[in-house]
Amino acid sequence: MSQLKIEPIRLPGLELKRPIIISGPCSAETEEQTLNTAQQLSDMGVKIFRAGIWKPRTRPGAFEGVGSIGLPWLKRVKEETGMFIGVEVANAHHVYEAIKYGVDIMWIGARTSANPFAVQEVADALKGIDIPVLVKNPVNPDLELWIGAFERLNNAGITQLAAIHRGFSTYDKSEFRNHPQWQIPIELRRRFPEIPIITDPSHIGGKRSLIAEICQEAMDLSFDGLIIETHCNPDKAWSDASQQITPETLKGILDNLVLRRPKIGDTPRNTLDELRKQIDKLDNQLLDILKERMKISEAIGRYKYENNITILQARRYDEIMNDRKAKAESRSLNADFVTEIFESIHEESIRCQSAVMNKELKKKEDN
Numbered sequence: 001m002s003q004l005k006i007e008p009i010r011l012p013g014l015e016l017k018r019p020i021i022i023s024g025p026c027s028a029e030t031e032e033q034t035l036n037t038a039q040q041l042s043d044m045g046v047k048i049f050r051a052g053i054w055k056p057r058t059r060p061g062a063f064e065g066v067g068s069i070g071l072p073w074l075k076r077v078k079e080e081t082g083m084f085i086g087v088e089v090a091n092a093h094h095v096y097e098a099i100k101y102g103v104d105i106m107w108i109g110a111r112t113s114a115n116p117f118a119v120q121e122v123a124d125a126l127k128g129i130d131i132p133v134l135v136k137n138p139v140n141p142d143l144e145l146w147i148g149a150f151e152r153l154n155n156a157g158i159t160q161l162a163a164i165h166r167g168f169s170t171y172d173k174s175e176f177r178n179h180p181q182w183q184i185p186i187e188l189r190r191r192f193p194e195i196p197i198i199t200d201p202s203h204i205g206g207k208r209s210l211i212a213e214i215c216q217e218a219m220d221l222s223f224d225g226l227i228i229e230t231h232c233n234p235d236k237a238w239s240d241a242s243q244q245i246t247p248e249t250l251k252g253i254l255d256n257l258v259l260r261r262p263k264i265g266d267t268p269r270n271t272l273d274e275l276r277k278q279i280d281k282l283d284n285q286l287l288d289i290l291k292e293r294m295k296i297s298e299a300i301g302r303y304k305y306e307n308n309i310t311i312l313q314a315r316r317y318d319e320i321m322n323d324r325k326a327k328a329e330s331r332s333l334n335a336d337f338v339t340e341i342f343e344s345i346h347e348e349s350i351r352c353q354s355a356v357m358n359k360e361l362k363k364k365e366d367n
């Protein structure tokens with residue numbers, strides 16, 4: 001199991017409290033737009049400003065960021081508002097430029113964190129620089145690749161690290177621009193509880209109407225912060241207009257966030273302990289039932305071996321899936337959830353039957 005050395009993010013003079021808020025436009029477009037947005041955010045108490053300077057776009061021809069000429073604008077933001085400034089970096093040149101202009105915090109984008117060569121280049125460029133680096137999840141839902149990026153940065157001596165959860169690309173259209181797949185950042189939290197997780201509702205939602213609920217969900221998962229795109233005139237934004245909001249809208253969203261305590265602490269435990277005992281008991285029953293079901297699958301596997309029948313019986317499988325889904329619905333259980341469970345049980349049943357068949361075959365060969 002990998003070990004990471006994670007230290008809290010240090011920004012001089014700023015006490016980082018949950019939720020950490022990072023905000024600013026998707027892209028710095030003009031000096032005026034950058035400063036105007038920053039001033040409004042600063043007035044409402046936001047301390048960390050973000051703006052994209054180099055924008056990796058899916059197709060050529062879209063606005064790809066203003067490049068290094070935007071860095072003096074960010075420097076002005078820092079000087080005039082006192083906010084800390086952050087940009088996305090994707091190669092060594094970006095890192096050197098950002099350092100030159102006093103950038104306080106850098107993040108690695110989702111397309112970059114999917115590419116170990118690019119992450120390594122950024123890590124090598126950062127060697128010897130003590131700066132917080134935020135790593136967006138790779139575009140594909142691959143937790144190991146995400147962890148690999150933290151390891152590469154760690155190996156280069158970067159320890160002030162945090163994760164940005166921006167959702168995962170899917171071919172299917174869904175209500176989200178990038179599917180949250182919350183179980184992936186949750187698994188990151190389980191394995192590396194010391195890594196702060198910052199959710200990016202702008203990229204997950206892709207539209208303004210989803211931002212508030214994604215922020216609330218992230219807070220209820222006890223994540224640590226939010227990075228939210230804001231623009232002084234969102235409808236006129238040069239990139240990602242549909243997901244940017246005004247600083248004023250952001251203020252409304254933040255004011256309405258319900259912040260619950262991540263630790264159970266000294267709340268009266270009796271009720272919770274009792275309910276958890278009931279969960280433990282039911283989980284044990286589930287495990288016993290699964291064990292019994294797999295034993296029957298094995299017996300079916302032996303029967304199929306002896307009678308020369310294929311393991312997969314698509315019609316029976318289809319009947320089971322339709323039946324269990326209907327029964328899930330009649331019990332007000334989420335049909336997608338139940339479908340996933342039975343898909344997984346079926347897969348394991350096939351694996352158990354294959355193992356039985358291979359064992360029988362080997363026995364026969366050995367005789």
Ligand SMILES: C=C(O[C@@H]1C=C(C(=O)O)C=C[C@H]1O)C(=O)O
Pocket residue numbers: 297300311312313314316317320345346349350
């Ligand atoms: C157990 C069997 O084999 C496979 C596994 C199934 C299951 O675990 O429910 C169902 C159908 C088959 O694809 C079977 O044929 O009944």
